[in-house]
Amino acid sequence: xxxxxxxxxxxxxxxxxxxxxxxxxxxxxxxxxxxxxxxxxxxxxxxxxxxxxxxxxxxxxxxxxxxxxxxxxxxxxxxxxxxxxxxxxxxxxxxxxxxxxxxxxxxxxxxxxxxxxxxxxxxxxxxxxxxxxxxxxxxxxxxxxxxxxxxxxxxxxxxxxxxxxxxxxxxxxxxxxxxxxxxxxxxxxxxxxxxxxxxxxxxxxxxxxxxxxxxxxxxxxxxxxxxxxxxxxxxxxxxxxxxxxxxxxxxxxxxxxxxxxxxxxxxxxxxxxxxx
Amino acid sequence: xxxxxxxxxxxxxxxxxxxxxxxxxxxxxxxxxxxxxxxxxxxxxxxxxxxxxxxxxxxxxxxxxxxxxxxxxxxxxxxxxxxxxxxxxxxxxxxxxxxxxxxxxxxxxxxxxxxxxxxxxxxxxxxxxxxxxxxxxxxxxxxxxxxxxxxxxxxxxxxxxxxxxxxxxxxxxx
Numbered sequence: 001x002x003x004x005x006x007x008x009x010x011x012x013x014x015x016x017x018x019x020x021x022x023x024x025x026x027x028x029x030x031x032x033x034x035x036x037x038x039x040x041x042x043x044x045x046x047x048x049x050x051x052x053x054x055x056x057x058x059x060x061x062x063x064x065x066x067x068x069x070x071x072x073x074x075x076x077x078x079x080x081x082x083x084x085x086x087x088x089x090x091x092x093x094x095x096x097x098x099x100x101x102x103x104x105x106x107x108x109x110x111x112x113x114x115x116x117x118x119x120x121x122x123x124x125x126x127x128x129x130x131x132x133x134x135x136x137x138x139x140x141x142x143x144x145x146x147x148x149x150x151x152x153x154x155x156x157x158x159x160x161x162x163x164x165x166x167x168x169x170x171x172x173x174x175x176x177x178x179x180x181x182x183x184x185x186x187x188x189x190x191x192x193x194x195x196x197x198x199x200x201x202x203x204x205x206x207x208x209x210x211x212x213x214x215x216x217x218x219x220x221x222x223x224x225x226x227x228x229x230x231x232x233x234x235x236x237x238x239x240x241x242x243x244x245x246x247x248x249x250x251x252x253x254x255x256x257x258x259x260x261x262x263x264x265x266x267x268x269x270x271x272x273x274x275x276x
Numbered sequence: 277x278x279x280x281x282x283x284x285x286x287x288x289x290x291x292x293x294x295x296x297x298x299x300x301x302x303x304x305x306x307x308x309x310x311x312x313x314x315x316x317x318x319x320x321x322x323x324x325x326x327x328x329x330x331x332x333x334x335x336x337x338x339x340x341x342x343x344x345x346x347x348x349x350x351x352x353x354x355x356x357x358x359x360x361x362x363x364x365x366x367x368x369x370x371x372x373x374x375x376x377x378x379x380x381x382x383x384x385x386x387x388x389x390x391x392x393x394x395x396x397x398x399x400x401x402x403x404x405x406x407x408x409x410x411x412x413x414x415x416x417x418x419x420x421x422x423x424x425x426x427x428x429x430x431x432x433x434x435x436x437x438x439x440x441x442x443x444x445x446x447x448x449x450x
Contacts, residue, residue, distance in 0.1 A: 008363075010325075011363050012363070014325060014359065015355055015359040018329075018333065019352060019355070022348055030347050030348070033337065033347070034340070035341075037337050037338050037340070037341035037342075038341040040338075041289075041341070041342060044293050045296070048297055048300075120296065121304075122296070122303070123303040123306075124299075124310070124408075124412065125308065125392075125406075125408035125412055126392065126396065126405070126409075127343070127344045127345075129344055157344060167344070172398075172401075192399055192401045192404075192405065193400075193401040194404065195407060196307065196408045196411030196412065197305060197306045197307060197411070198306050199306065203400050262303055262306075263304045
């Protein structure tokens with residue numbers, strides 16, 4: 001009888017051993033295991049991403065010469081506009097350097113722009129992350145800001161040998177110091193409002209009570225530059241709704257994010273040139 | 277002996293890789309497929325503890341390595357789920373595909389709640405997150421109903437190709 005009882009309990013004894021073993025395994029071994037398991041499956045993600053690129057390439061090959069000529073013409077116009085803007089940026093940079101020297105201000109952080117393809121999107125109710133196809137092999141550091149033409153994408157959470165995980169701006173783990181355009185007072189942005197079958201939204205807190213906004217007249221929310229991670233002035237989204245917070249001292253509300261964010265295929269990592 | 281859990285792990289890993297790719301395409305639509313219950317069900321229902329549990333634990337570690345959760349979360353959740361199913365399997369006709377599908381659905385439900393309680397501790401919009409999780413649970417259960425018979429057949433054929441006698445394996449107490 002005791003033997004039968006032990007047989008019935010054996011699965012739970014095994015479970016106890018598994019749990020105990022896991023608790024007792026040193027952290028270094030767990031880190032090694034995590035890196036090992038990740039690197040084993042990374043080639044699958046990257047190969048799938050290259051397969052998508054190939055699919056896109058063959059789809060683009062079907063465009064007619066006429067369509068390509070029209071696209072080239074449009075690109076020339078855009079290029080001319082950007083060339084002029086690049087000249088203006090150079091002039092402004094020189095002016096900033098002159099003022100910094102004159103006022104003996106510490107210079108703003110400088111970044112190297114590292115474009116990277118998106119290998120995988122993973123947007124669930126628990127987390128929202130991207131995997132990009134560049135990692136330690138391109139000198140991507142953990143914590144680096146990730147941007148695209150419309151503003152903030154997120155920040156690098158983990159760096160692997162050939163890939164990096166990016167915490168998406170809609171992820172609850174992303175919290176940023178922000179300001180409302182033309183207002184220097186800092187507010188707090190956090191991701192996490194991800195409704196089903198609808199675009200993700202952000203949450204803004206500690207908004208001064210004299211700020212008013214509506215869906216028809218939204219206010220642009222930009223990075224403040226506080227904390228030194230993200231450069232100032234990058235678009236996070238637009239505040240569409242504000243209401244008094246429970247303490248009555250501030251307002252909190254919703255931030256509408258660019259719908260293009262969830263379909264990104266290419267992002268840029270800002271790699272700090274003078275990391276502290 | 278080793279090939280039993282290796283074959284099961286390989287076919288489970290294949291399913292998970294396919295679902296990861298599906299989730300990539302579903303991301304812009306605000307939907308997500310969660311099939312962890314299906315990843316545990318076959319090994320727990322049809323293999324001995326000695327061969328089934330290693331496959332389940334390896335799968336848990338693989339998911340833990342890729343997802344932004346504390347390392348070991350899936351490992352422990354999967355281990356608990358595997359043991360619970362294994363303990364209860366003598367009371368059900370576990371060779372039946374329909375029973376396998378029902379077990380996979382129940383395991384998926386339990387795992388989605390388990391993972392939610394672990395990860396949603398400091399969520400800034402917990403209400404919205406739960407709404408999203410319930411919606412994702414709905415799509416995921418429908419998806420499991422659609423693919424589970426194929427997946428169980430795939431696992432059985434893979435084990436047959438590996439010259440594993442599943443009936444004999446299934447009869448082993450541990």
